[in-house]
Amino acid sequence: MIVNDLLLPSALQMQRLGIIGEITVCDMRVAALKALKENPELREAFPGQEFRTCPALEEEDSDDPELYKQVLAKKDPFGAVIIALPDHLHYPVLKGVLPFNQHILCVKPLVLKYDQALEIEAEALERGVFIGVEYHKRFDRRSLLARKHYRQGDLGDFALGESKLIEPYFYRHSNFQNWFTCENTDPFVYVGCHYVDLVCFITDLKPAKVSVTGRKGIFPNGKEGYMWSNGRVVFENGGILSVNNGLGYPDDSAGGNDQGLVMYFDGDDCGGLLAHDDHDRGVEYGFSANQTKRFQYINPDFFRLAPWEGDGLKPIGYGYDSVAATLTTASAIEAEVADHDPDDAMKIRRAAIGKANDKRLIATPMNSAYNELVQEAARMSILNDGDVALIDYSDDRPVVKLRN
């Protein structure tokens, strides 16, 4: 779970640095909370640091999907909430959290519908709370450099691209089999969104046409899901991105998954190229003990707990940078409003939200709502056997529709 792998260790590091205070993790399943408390790597990394849980570890599982409200009712406003729940719960939980006036970091996808993204954006602005969407690939140094060079005009005009993210086969044996079914989602929506967002992040181009074809398969529990998907996104300038995704990277292969991005550009009577191998980042280990896979490609760039000059271990990588970007923005807003009356404080908060929207570094509900448009279009297409879905920006409110 992403709380264990990224969010909690990042929050603990920020607590260690004095940027955030007390941490409470809320999960309806006590077993999930126990696993976090007992994770030996977290104990080693953050000696002497604690976090509360809700429910307490001695209690039973909760059957209240709004348990988090009990925690928030005891918190002062304008702290921070991290939302890391299954995709379809993001919208109702965002709606449930917003009345508590907390800044929010939400894992991707923010929500599943474009209108929902606009609704969340409007309510957050009204309340003066900042929302960051955790698209961490944006904070990979290679993405930041690519964005800089594209914007400087060093690469040319995006013409053709190829992206892939193939998750391991063993996902089919996980909890995925209960919800990753044809009517709910598909590999394009689940992980293809990362590279579509990245191409938008690098180029600032809007996606205009989407078609996705899926290949179905049967999970071990008998449910049917799309195990593979091949998508094509055409951007407003005619640039074409092919997006290959699936749950099928061999479990005993060296990487954690297979992923990467290649982009070609039209320059001034010449071509441009960007190629990111995000699968083999040049680090190979042949382990002799303590690992399930002997030979592995190690990704030192996303998230690792590494030795540092302080006690324990410190999170390094773009996963941490991404979490820290939103939480630091929220913390900086609150530091700025500290000596102001409530009216001025609200103006300052709204100005800071506008500035982050315009900067387009952290994904916000406003500046990344094209992701929800692409998602809507992709679902329409895959459920109609790959028919092209168009995103029409000619009205104030973009419209997604099948071409025929």
Ligand SMILES: NC(=O)c1ccc[n+]([C@@H]2O[C@H](COP(=O)([O-])OP(=O)(O)OC[C@H]3O[C@@H](n4cnc5c(N)ncnc54)[C@H](O)[C@@H]3O)[C@@H](O)[C@H]2O)c1
């Ligand atoms: N690369 C990425 O950006 C990335 C990677 C992994 C996951 N994610 C996203 O993170 C989210 C969570 O994924 P995950 O793999 O951690 O899932 P998970 O199933 O491991 O964890 C979700 C947890 O939510 C708990 N839960 C469900 N409903 C709840 C409620 N109402 N109140 C409290 N707890 C509740 C469940 O008990 C479970 O422990 C998804 O939206 C997923 O798309 C993003």
